[in-house]
Amino acid sequence: MVKVIQKNDKELYQCEECGFHYAEKEWAEKCEAWCQEHKSCNIEITAHAEENKKYDSKI
Numbered sequence: 001m002v003k004v005i006q007k008n009d010k011e012l013y014q015c016e017e018c019g020f021h022y023a024e025k026e027w028a029e030k031c032e033a034w035c036q037e038h039k040s041c042n043i044e045i046t047a048h049a050e051e052n053k054k055y056d057s058k059i
């Protein structure tokens, strides 16, 4: 199940398999479904994670 986390007055959704956080529940669900099936991450999905968005904005 995707976890809902409150952070800085906004909700984030966490994939319980890999631990990435998403602003959209849809992406978290896609990520979790992929992670469970493939036991690895799909970089096209994790690119939407908050962790990777922050990283992009720094460049």
Ligand SMILES: [Zn+2]
Residues within 6 Å of the ligand: 015, 016, 017, 018, 019, 020, 031, 032, 035, 041
């Ligand atoms: Zn995942």
